[in-house]
Amino acid sequence: SSVPAVKPQSKADLKKILNLLNSTNIFRQLIEPCSTFNAAWIRTVFHDCGGGSVLDNTGGLDGSLQFELSRTENAGLAPTIGFFQSLVEPGVTLSDIIALGGVASVAFCGGPLIDYHPGRVDATVANPTGRVPSATSNLQFLRSLSARLGLYPSEQVALFQGVHTFGGAHAANSPEVTNQTFQSFDGTPTVYEISYRRKALTKITSNPSLNIFKVIKEGKSILGTDHVSFGDPILKGYIDTYAHDKDLFSKNFVAAFTKCINLNQNQHLDSVILVPPTGTAAPHFKTADDKVYDVSRRGYEAPGTQPEHDTPCDPSSTQSSRCSLEHGYVETCSEKTRTWTKYKDTVLEALPAGWECHDSHKGHYLVPPAAPAKAYAKYRRSESEEEVYGEPAAKKKRSVDEF
Ligand code: HEM
Numbered sequence: 001s002s003v004p005a006v007k008p009q010s011k012a013d014l015k016k017i018l019n020l021l022n023s024t025n026i027f028r029q030l031i032e033p034c035s036t037f038n039a040a041w042i043r044t045v046f047h048d049c050g051g052g053s054v055l056d057n058t059g060g061l062d063g064s065l066q067f068e069l070s071r072t073e074n075a076g077l078a079p080t081i082g083f084f085q086s087l088v089e090p091g092v093t094l095s096d097i098i099a100l101g102g103v104a105s106v107a108f109c110g111g112p113l114i115d116y117h118p119g120r121v122d123a124t125v126a127n128p129t130g131r132v133p134s135a136t137s138n139l140q141f142l143r144s145l146s147a148r149l150g151l152y153p154s155e156q157v158a159l160f161q162g163v164h165t166f167g168g169a170h171a172a173n174s175p176e177v178t179n180q181t182f183q184s185f186d187g188t189p190t191v192y193e194i195s196y197r198r199k200a201l202t203k204i205t206s207n208p209s210l211n212i213f214k215v216i217k218e219g220k221s222i223l224g225t226d227h228v229s230f231g232d233p234i235l236k237g238y239i240d241t242y243a244h245d246k247d248l249f250s251k252n253f254v255a256a257f258t259k260c261i262n263l264n265q266n267q268h269l270d271s272v273i274l275v276p277p278t279g280t281a282a283p284h285f286k287t288a289d290d291k292v293y294d295v296s297r298r299g300y301e302a303p304g305t306q307p308e309h310d311t312p313c314d315p316s317s318t319q320s321s322r323c324s325l326e327h328g329y330v331e332t333c334s335e336k337t338r339t340w341t342k343y344k345d346t347v348l349e350a351l352p353a354g355w356e357c358h359d360s361h362k363g364h365y366l367v368p369p370a371a372p373a374k375a376y377a378k379y380r381r382s383e384s385e386e387e388v389y390g391e392p393a394a395k396k397k398r399s400v401d402e403f
Contacts, residue, residue: 011091011119012091012093012096012120013090013091016091016092017091017097017100017118026351026352030350031101031104031105031108032108034105034110034191035190036182036189036190036346037080037346037347038106038109038190039105040167041098041104042102042106042167043167044080044084044098044102045061045098045260046132046159046260047068047077047132048061048062048063048065048095049260049261050145050149051065051127051128051132052127052131052149052263053128053131053149053264054148054150054264055147055148058127058128059131059264060263060264061099061260061262062121062122063093063094063095063120063122063123064126064127065081066081066094066320066362067123067125067126067363068126068320069320069333070313070315070332070334071132071335072134072336073132073134074332075174075332075341075343076170076172076173078321078330078332078343079330079344079345079346079348080347081094081363082321082347082357082364082365083365083366084098084101085360085362085363085364085365086365086367093118093120093122094122095120095121095123095265096118096119099261102114102257102261103116103257105166106192109166109191109192110192111250112192112253114254117262117269118269119265120265120269125318133145133160133225135176135177135222135224137224137225138228139231142156142160142225142229145160146160149256149260151256152252153235155252155253155255155256155259156238156256157235157238158242158249158253158255158256159253159257159260160225160229161212161216161226161229161239162213162242162253163253163257164185164186164212164226165185166185166189167184167189168183169185170182172343172344177222178222183222185215185221185222185223186212186215187211187215188211213239213242213243216229216239217230217239217243305319305360305361306319306322306333309322309325309331311339311340312338313333314333315333315334317333318363319333319359319360319361319363320332320333320363321333322340323357323358323359323364324340324342324357328345328349329342329344329345330343330345330348330357330364331343345357348366351368353369354369355367355369356369
């Protein structure tokens with residue numbers, strides 16, 4: 001029998017996914033109007049796709065970030081992942097949520113619209129280590145990262161430099177970059193672009209420019225990677241150009257961002273169907289080792305939970321984050337010190353009263369107060385596969401073996 005190596009998952013349910021963008025949905029409310037969440041979610045996209053490579057077809061935008069929260073470079077991303085995990089349900093993968101969070105966050109901050117195709121398959125293990133850059137990565141590292149993501153130099157600059165028009169650095173996440181609680185990269189962390197014209201009327205009277213590139217050109221960036229990029233003649237050329245050509249920047253930014261959100265997923269987009277074992281109404285999936293797991297609740301049942309807050313914690317566990325004993329905090333298992341490190345749960349704080357933090361083998365996830373999301377409630381009550389999968393009758397009977 002041919003069981004797919006990648007865990008089969010439900011066919012992407014576009015309706016459920018787009019429901020996240022409903023103006024009444026908390027998902028959308030967190031990022032419109034543009035807030036600090038937009039930057040955090042855009043960063044989340046990169047820290048997931050950045051572990052992938054088109055050169056060897058490993059990793060990608062695959063939700064593996066949930067197993068990588070203990071890595072130093074991912075400090076501060078646990079609250080976002082915990083929230084996103086609470087939205088996972090049949091037809092809605094973590095990776096599709098991460099990608100949607102990214103494109104929607106860009107759009108709601110005044111950035112360009114980026115095509116979004118659902119259907120990503122979630123990874124069941126972490127991506128290789130050592131692929132996501134730090135602020136002190138050298139040019140050679142940036143080049144190889146760029147090659148892994150399949151970016152041209154023009155796209156590399158648009159993405160690695162230009163994206164920092166959003167957000168900034170936090171001492172809690174990046175002590176090597178800033179000692180401030182929050183330090184914006186370009187002075188306008190929730191704005192896609194700002195022109196010279198608006199910032200300094202006297203200097204430039206035409207050609208709106210992107211603020212972040214001005215910061216880099218003036219040598220004022222807080223990221224070492226911006227300085228080394230500006231020192232490279234080819235990359236400098238793009239930094240200079242984008243500072244005066246927002247249309248070209250936007251075009252290449254969209255191209256690069258698209259490569260990141262689709263990384264190693266193109267062959268799956270909107271093409272993966274979850275097939276329940278014959279005779280069960282409850283959704284299950286079979287893994288490569290032929291175990292059948294129940295997915296009738298959010299998250300998946302599998303071993304791997306770290307039971308205690310004791311030290312040392314196990315950074316290689318599938319549970320790299322957990323709820324803190326202190327309300328409003330989450331902890332990640334630091335790969336360096338092998339201890340639980342506490343972070344303020346900014347997402348939990350922003351959600352309406354009643355949300356709770358729960359632990360699972362895939363890390364902590366945030367649970368809504370009383371009734372879960374509408375689509376999910378319907379799904380739980382359902383006895384029929386028809387309702388669960390929304391598939392025509394003929395398709396319902398197919399088994400895992402056919403794939
Ligand atoms: C050379 C590559 C890159 C380096 C060295 C880098 C480094 C950093 C660092 C050190 C931070 C501060 C994190 C914190 O302290 O909270 C940061 C923030 C951020 N990064 Fe990057 N980054 C790179 C590429 C990217 C890419 C490709 C994206 C998105 C596609 C991205 C999106 C962001 C965003 C939006 C923030 C702001 C987060 C916030 O304000 O919460 N970065 N980056």
